[in-house]
Amino acid sequence: MSENIKQNYLNHPKGLMSWLLTLDHKRIGLMYLVSGILFFFLGGLLALVMRMELAAPGNDFISNDTYNNVYTLHGAIMIFLFIIPAIPGALGNILLPLMVGAKDVAFPRLNLASFYIYSFGALFAMYTIINGGVDTGWTFYTPYSTQSTSNVVPMTLGIFIIGFSSILTGLNFIATVHKMRIPGLTWYKLPLFVWALYGTSLVQITATPVLAITMVLLMLERFLGIGIFDPALGGDPVLYQHFFWFYSHPAVYIMILPAFGIISEIIPVHSRKKIWGYKFIAYSTLSIAFIGFLVWGHHMFTSGQSVFSQIVFSFITYFVGIPTGVKIFSWILTMYKGQVSFTPPMLYALSFLFLFTIGGLTGIFLGAVALDIHLHDTYFVVAHFHYVMQGGTIVAFLGGLHHWWPKSFGVMYNQTIAKICAFGVFLGFNGTFFPQFLLGLRGMPRRYATYSEEFVELHSYSTFWSGILGISIFIAIMNLFWSFIKKNKVDPGSNPWGGMTLEWTHTSSPPHPHNFEEEPVLEHGPYDYDKVIVEKTYK
Amino acid sequence: MSEHHITPLRTYLIIAASLLFLSGVTVWVSYIDLGPLNIVVAMLVATIKASLVAFFFMHLLWDDKKNLTMFLMSLMFFGIFVTITLLDTEFRGDLDLNPEVKDPINKRAVFYDTLPLTDTHGHPVDEHSDNHHEDKDHH
Numbered sequence: 001m002s003e004n005i006k007q008n009y010l011n012h013p014k015g016l017m018s019w020l021l022t023l024d025h026k027r028i029g030l031m032y033l034v035s036g037i038l039f040f041f042l043g044g045l046l047a048l049v050m051r052m053e054l055a056a057p058g059n060d061f062i063s064n065d066t067y068n069n070v071y072t073l074h075g076a077i078m079i080f081l082f083i084i085p086a087i088p089g090a091l092g093n094i095l096l097p098l099m100v101g102a103k104d105v106a107f108p109r110l111n112l113a114s115f116y117i118y119s120f121g122a123l124f125a126m127y128t129i130i131n132g133g134v135d136t137g138w139t140f141y142t143p144y145s146t147q148s149t150s151n152v153v154p155m156t157l158g159i160f161i162i163g164f165s166s167i168l169t170g171l172n173f174i175a176t177v178h179k180m181r182i183p184g185l186t187w188y189k190l191p192l193f194v195w196a197l198y199g200t201s202l203v204q205i206t207a208t209p210v211l212a213i214t215m216v217l218l219m220l221e222r223f224l225g226i227g228i229f230d231p232a233l234g235g236d237p238v239l240y241q242h243f244f245w246f247y248s249h250p251a252v253y254i255m256i257l258p259a260f261g262i263i264s265e266i267i268p269v270h271s272r273k274k275i276w277g278y279k280f281i282a283y284s285t286l287s288i289a290f291i292g293f294l295v296w297g298h299h300m301f302t303s304g305q306s307v308f309s310q311i312v313f314s315f316i317t318y319f320v321g322i323p324t325g326v327k328i329f330s331w332i333l334t335m336y337k338g339q340v341s342f343t344p345p346m347l348y349a350l351s352f353l354f355l356f357t358i359g360g361l362t363g364i365f366l367g368a369v370a371l372d373i374h375l376h377d378t379y380f381v382v383a384h385f386h387y388v389m390q391g392g393t394i395v396a397f398l399g400g401l402h403h404w405w406p407k408s409f410g411v412m413y414n415q416t417i418a419k420i421c422a423f424g425v426f427l428g429f430n431g432t433f434f435p436q437f438l439l440g441l442r443g444m445p446r447r448y449a450t451y452s453e454e455f456v457e458l459h460s461y462s463t464f465w466s467g468i469l470g471i472s473i474f475i476a477i478m479n480l481f482w483s484f485i486k487k488n489k490v491d492p493g494s495n496p497w498g499g500m501t502l503e504w505t506h507t508s509s510p511p512h513p514h515n516f517e518e519e520p521v522l523e524h525g526p527y528d529y530d531k532v533i534v535e536k537t538y539k
Numbered sequence: 540m541s542e543h544h545i546t547p548l549r550t551y552l553i554i555a556a557s558l559l560f561l562s563g564v565t566v567w568v569s570y571i572d573l574g575p576l577n578i579v580v581a582m583l584v585a586t587i588k589a590s591l592v593a594f595f596f597m598h599l600l601w602d603d604k605k606n607l608t609m610f611l612m613s614l615m616f617f618g619i620f621v622t623i624t625l626l627d628t629e630f631r632g633d634l635d636l637n638p639e640v641k642d643p644i645n646k647r648a649v650f651y652d653t654l655p656l657t658d659t660h661g662h663p664v665d666e667h668s669d670n671h672h673e674d675k676d677h678h
């Protein structure tokens with residue numbers, strides 16, 4: 001036993017090639033994690049450059065053209081290179097097979113291929129930066145994107161390629177959930193993170209092809225002059241927005257559903273209480289995934305689409321609030337009368353509840369046509385989507401990393417530093433983005449490098465706190481990686497939070513190369529804190 | 540999945556003939572102006588053709604039903620996309636007072652070439668002045 005336990009996926013087999021050609025989902029997940037975090041830092045750096053420019057009115061730091069490039073690259077990198085591929089790619093890959101008791105995902109080779117396709121697409125995006133950037137905004141709206149002389153083609157080509165990686169990962173995860181579960185692990189015994197990944201994967205395989213088609217149509221128009229979006233050629237520019245948002249609204253659920261899954265794991269474990277409303281949470285995931293396909297027009301309320309479709313889209317958008325609210329209340333009720341401990345993962349989960357709720361509710365504001373006519377393309381929208389994407393997804397991602405870090409890598413970070421950083425992230429985040437709601441309400445448009453005097457106070461406030469936010473995130477992640485370097489190893493049998501799912505109870509930390517020494521036998525449900533006592537063990 | 544289905548040659552030939560026939564229909568119907576139904580009919584014919592290929596040539600009909608579900612799901616999402624987009628394009632300009640901007644698609648191109656620019660009330664506007672978005676309050 002002890003001989004075997006020393007052997008884990010990190011140290012066996014050895015050598016560079018064993019990593020580059022690995023079929024092990026945990027290693028592939030780790031490679032996604034490292035590349036994702038590098039892009040996260042790059043995107044973050046670009047964000048800080050923007051905040052520097054906006055600290056004061058005027059063009060004192062960078063020029064208008066540079067500013068246009070910076071916000072485009074910031075958005076495109078964060079969304080297409082970090083959040084969408086890297087979160088399911090990293091945490092999903094590492095955890096999904098462990099959670100269903102499998103040796104690996106259903107198609108390990110395809111999994112490795114997805115990673116390389118992602119890297120290949122990322123190369124195009126990086127080429128864009130070296131070659132002078134792209135200035136259309138991450139949405140690439142026509143007619144500007146068919147005319148702009150910046151690198152629209154390499155960037156959209158990169159996104160096109162990365163889309164295939166998303167589709168293949170989604171396919172792989174769906175097959176894994178259907179085919180690789182151990183006997184007895186029925187659908188309602190699956191951890192909710194698995195349900196979340198399943199919902200995400202469904203959206204990935206159904207929505208991403210439309211993104212690919214959109215990018216192809218854009219290039220056809222640019223290169224061959226085929227009129228699809230350009231009115232002068234008989235096209236319709238608003239049609240581009242339909243194509244783009246038919247993908248990109250569902251894509252916001254590709255970003256948030258894994259986060260919901262992470263929160264559904266963290267809260268019951270750190271409250272030592274059975275999750276409240278398991279089936280509600282599971283089915284709300286699927287219904288969000290579905291309703292998400294019917295609301296894309298809420299991004300186009302001022303684009304000149306027909307009033308009839310505005311009313312339809314506005315009406316359907318409100319329905320998104322129902323399954324989302326179901327989840328929020330279920331999480332809160334899970335904590336009620338539980339034994340809540342304020343560990344680093346739990347602090348992130350609590351931040352998530354607070355921040356995501358603000359983000360989601362302001363989304364409903366924006367879904368009201370009459371209000372959105374005024375708020376569209378202002379900082380109110382910027383604040384909204386940062387509350388959901390950063391306050392929601394990235395905060396949950398950080399929480400998930402802290403939760404599964406000892407499990408995935410067999411090392412424990414400094415918990416005090418982690419807690420301080422969690423507070424720093426929460427304060428820095430609110431300090432940066434809350435003023436942006438006010439700026440938006442007062443009419444500050446988005447995507448401008450400068451502004452009039454009246455906005456100075458709120459903008460400089462936002463810039464100040466963005467520094468705190470940046471530093472906190474940086475230290476939080478360094479604190480994690482530092483535990484590797486310091487070799488602060490946990491005992492292979494450790495279950496520091498007292499988790500009940502298979503990855504905690506049936507495998508060592510870090511896991512064995514084949515995950516489990518023998519096929520695990522399911523003894524209880526994923527959150528049966530009312531029936532079974534699981535000790536918190538941490539050595 | 541369990542047993543390999545063998546399709547008689549006859550079936551293949553019938554399907555191939557229907558595909559050719561439907562291609563003919565596509566060409567023929569494109570000469571008739573059905574208004575908003577143009578795209579609906581074209582899409583319908585194309586969907587039938589694609590389904591025939593998937594069901595018979597690609598054996599979806601005899602395959603695992605999960606694969607069929609996937610296929611039907613993709614059809615459903617495609618249907619959602621096209622239908623709701625048509626709610627925009629077919630009703631474009633529904634509250635706009637200027638009849639000429641009612642249907643900007645396709646006509647727009649003619650617009651640009653032959654017609655002078657007009658404001659939302661149909662008054663001609665000088666192309667180079669900045670104020671062609673201004674509302675004429677005297678209306």
Ligand code: HEM
Pocket residue numbers: 139252253255256298299317318320321324359360361362363364365366367368372375376377381384385388389392393
């Ligand atoms: C409670 C559910 C939500 C509703 C009702 C909602 C509604 C909206 C609306 C109406 C807009 C358009 C605002 C405008 O441009 O005028 C918008 C923008 C946006 N939302 Fe949400 N939202 C929700 C959740 C989310 C989530 C979960 C995410 C991502 C994780 C997200 C990401 C975005 C992004 C990125 C934009 C701006 C896109 C752009 O123009 O660049 N939203 N949202």
Ligand SMILES: [Cu+2]
Pocket residue numbers: 248249252295296298299
């Ligand atoms: Cu949306």
